[in-house]
Amino acid sequence: MYNYPDSSGHFGQFGGIYMAETLIPAVEELRQQYLRFRDDPEFKAEFAYELKHYVGRPSPIYHAKRLSDSLGGAQIYLKREDLNHTGAHKINNAIGQALLAKRMGKKRVIAETGAGMHGVATATVAARFGMECIVYMGAEDIQRQAPNVFRMKLLGATVVPVESGSKTLKDACNEAIRDWVTNVESTFYIFGTAAGPHPYPMMVRDFQCVIGNEAKVQMPEMIGRQPDVVIACVGGGSNAIGLFHPYIEVPNVQIIGVEAGGFGIASGKHAAPLTANAKVGVLHGNKVNLMQDENGQIIETHSISAGLDYPGVGPEHCLLKEIGRAQYVAINDDEALAAFDSLCRFEGIIPALESSHALAHAIKIAPTMAKDKVLLVNLSGRGDKDMNTVARIKGITL
Amino acid sequence: MSRIQITFDKLKQQQRKALIPFITAGDPSQPLTVPLLHGLVSAGADVLELGVPFSDPMADGPVIQRASERALKNGMSLRGVLGMVAEFRKQDATTPVVLMGYGNPIEAMGWEVFAQRCAEVGVDGVLTVDFPPEESHEAFEHLQRHHIAPIFLLAPTTNEARIQQVAKLARGYVYYVSLKGVTGSGSIDLSAIEDKLPQLRKHIKLPIGVGFGIRDAATAKAVAKLCDGVVVGSRIVQEVENSTEQNVVANVSKLVRELRQAIDQ
Numbered sequence: 096m097y098n099y100p101d102s103s104g105h106f107g108q109f110g111g112i113y114m115a116e117t118l119i120p121a122v123e124e125l126r127q128q129y130l131r132f133r134d135d136p137e138f139k140a141e142f143a144y145e146l147k148h149y150v151g152r153p154s155p156i157y158h159a160k161r162l163s164d165s166l167g168g169a170q171i172y173l174k175r176e177d178l179n180h181t182g183a184h185k186i187n188n189a190i191g192q193a194l195l196a197k198r199m200g201k202k203r204v205i206a207e208t209g210a211g212m213h214g215v216a217t218a219t220v221a222a223r224f225g226m227e228c229i230v231y232m233g234a235e236d237i238q239r240q241a242p243n244v245f246r247m248k249l250l251g252a253t254v255v256p257v258e259s260g261s262k263t264l265k266d267a268c269n270e271a272i273r274d275w276v277t278n279v280e281s282t283f284y285i286f287g288t289a290a291g292p293h294p295y296p297m298m299v300r301d302f303q304c305v306i307g308n309e310a311k312v313q314m315p316e317m318i319g320r321q322p323d324v325v326i327a328c329v330g331g332g333s334n335a336i337g338l339f340h341p342y343i344e345v346p347n348v349q350i351i352g353v354e355a356g357g358f359g360i361a362s363g364k365h366a367a368p369l370t371a372n373a374k375v376g377v378l379h380g381n382k383v384n385l386m387q388d389e390n391g392q393i394i395e396t397h398s399i400s401a402g403l404d405y406p407g408v409g410p411e412h413c414l415l416k417e418i419g420r421a422q423y424v425a426i427n428d429d430e431a432l433a434a435f436d437s438l439c440r441f442e443g444i445i446p447a448l449e450s451s452h453a454l455a456h457a458i459k460i461a462p463t464m465a466k467d468k469v470l471l472v473n474l475s476g477r478g479d480k481d482m483n484t485v486a487r488i489k490g491i492t493l
Numbered sequence: 494m495s496r497i498q499i500t501f502d503k504l505k506q507q508q509r510k511a512l513i514p515f516i517t518a519g520d521p522s523q524p525l526t527v528p529l530l531h532g533l534v535s536a537g538a539d540v541l542e543l544g545v546p547f548s549d550p551m552a553d554g555p556v557i558q559r560a561s562e563r564a565l566k567n568g569m570s571l572r573g574v575l576g577m578v579a580e581f582r583k584q585d586a587t588t589p590v591v592l593m594g595y596g597n598p599i600e601a602m603g604w605e606v607f608a609q610r611c612a613e614v615g616v617d618g619v620l621t622v623d624f625p626p627e628e629s630h631e632a633f634e635h636l637q638r639h640h641i642a643p644i645f646l647l648a649p650t651t652n653e654a655r656i657q658q659v660a661k662l663a664r665g666y667v668y669y670v671s672l673k674g675v676t677g678s679g680s681i682d683l684s685a686i687e688d689k690l691p692q693l694r695k696h697i698k699l700p701i702g703v704g705f706g707i708r709d710a711a712t713a714k715a716v717a718k719l720c721d722g723v724v725v726g727s728r729i730v731q732e733v734e735n736s737t738e739q740n741v742v743a744n745v746s747k748l749v750r751e752l753r754q755a756i757d758q
């Protein structure tokens with residue numbers, strides 16, 4: 096039976112709690128509190144209530160029929176996480192962690208953000224539960240994702256620009272960790288993806304599993320069976336593991352994670368550690384496949400989508416790749432953009448650039464498959480935040 | 494007996510406390526690191542903490558972050574740092590050198606190769622900030638085999654059970670992080686240190702060094718009264734940053750001499 100992580104937070108050789116001593120008691124407390132509340136009926140009921148009435152779950156599954164017909168192969172279905180309140184899957188996890196923070200008596204929450212979706216989700220739940228909220232965001236991402244910065248401010252959060260390193264998601268993580276170490280007693284770190292020190296990879300996965308658990312009920316209702324392939328984009332890996340995990344022990348369902356290929360794996364300018372077989376290393380509290388140079392320094396990544404622009408990946412994806420249960424591929428910037436356009440034109444849905452990577456892979460393989468095959472793509476977010484990026488690429492000033 | 498133990502034993506006989514300065518290897522330049530190390534010793538340092546720069550120094554404040562960036566820009570690597578220790582050892586066979594940094598550069602080299610190289614060049618201890626005891630089995634095994642001391646951090650948040658765990662694994666000395674925060678931040682609370690030390694001493698039989706937030710001679714003196722060694726990092730790195738290549742050794746030596754005098758008073 097597949098049962099990870101082990102009690103010390105390891106997924107095989109991956110995961111762990113690689114943190115400075117000051118924070119070890121904090122992650123240990125978090126682990127204990129999470130294990131205590133995870134199965135608490137009151138906690139579960141409150142989480143379910145918020146997901147239903149505040150987030151708007153369950154999110155529907157939609158048959159992208161015109162798009163599928165245009166490709167002439169497998170049928171593409173979309174799990175519509177873009178329809179959630181705040182426009183992405185990130186809110187599922189942010190609510191779960193905020194409810195835990197509330198029970199732990201923490202009145203101050205911090206978060207890192209790349210695309211800004213996790214920052215917005217955290218700012219939203221902080222407003223909802225009356226908590227102070229600080230969001231760390233790379234200075235470059237602040238440029239790329241200006242609308243989300245404004246949204247966070249409207250929601251009452253303080254957005255702190257991070258100027259160090261590559262000025263993107265990994266540097267925002269570093270800065271959030273520095274805040275946490277300084278304010279460890281008052282502060283809950285709402286981490287945005289299924290990575291980081293134990294228990295985060297497990298906890299974020301559990302909160303995001305609502306995606307796959309719903310899909311497992313919805314697909315048989317719609318088509319009388321489970322899909323042949325489930326596909327999701329992988330930044331840190333939270334939307335992907337949320338869809339994948341409930342399917343791990345379902346036979347005959349193929350699992351494909353899509354990383355950001357940037358300018359192409361061969362160019363070295365990408366954010367696809369699994370596809371590129373990056374060496375195993377340690378960053379941000381966990382041991383994972385990590386983009387690094389021969390001296391163990393983390394290298395700068397590139398992706399058109401800020402939410403995928405990260406040199407590591409969550410430990411459970413590393414394990415799923417190692418044991419061969421999931422496959423990981425990369426989609427380049429231009430392929431993601433083409434998929435973005437296709438979904439706009441064929442279905443009237445503007446996807447996030449992150450989600451466009453998953454979609455692009457579905458578009459790539461659908462024509463090679465029979466018409467009765469079914470691909471379920473996690474449409475992890477909507478594209479409103481990406482208007483500036485896409486306009487700039489198309490040479491349009493808004 | 495290890496160089497670290499000999500050093501602390503001697504200090505104890507003399508009823509003195511250790512002064513443990515930190516610099517980042519390769520900052521302000523690679524050729525200046527070994528002269529800086531010798532300068533620190535001449536000015537009165539007992540143990541040297543040599544920072545191995547890392548691209549993502551999560552536990553460090555802005556001063557040491559900038560030092561790491563400068564060092565990496567200067568082409569500093571873990572391999573290069575080990576070479577510097579070999580160079581240093583040509584003229585100094587007695588002062589303990591402890592490498593301090595993050596785990597990934599060592600993971601990339603491999604713990605076995607790293608520990609062996611440490612022994613060859615004369616490194617005495619290794620402090621890996623993001624490797625707590627729970628994740629240090631492999632590191633511990635290789636370092637032990639080559640008689641390199643694994644140095645561990647303890648923090649104000651560390652509870653008794655963890656102190657016991659660290660007591661079992663630690664060799665050389667133990668580094669007590671005197672405040673909740675990154676390096677160079679805040680100011681330290683002497684009475685909080687005083688309150689915590691008996692709990693540490695109950696289990697830790699090794700010398701205890703205290704660091705983080707020690708910025709001037711007066712604080713160094715007050716902290717020295719409470720423990721066995723005073724670690725000064727950001728303040729020294731700041732002096733490196735504010736100096737020119739011409740006067741950096743002199744400026745840093747002057748600062749360390751002041752700290753030495755204060756501690757010995």
Ligand SMILES: Cc1ncc(COP(=O)(O)O)c(C=O)c1O
Pocket residue numbers: 183184209210211212213287288289328329330331332333334335401402403447449450475476477
């Ligand atoms: C819409 C969307 N999808 C995917 C991601 C990538 O994160 P993860 O891999 O954790 O799902 C992000 C991150 O910002 C996002 O905003």
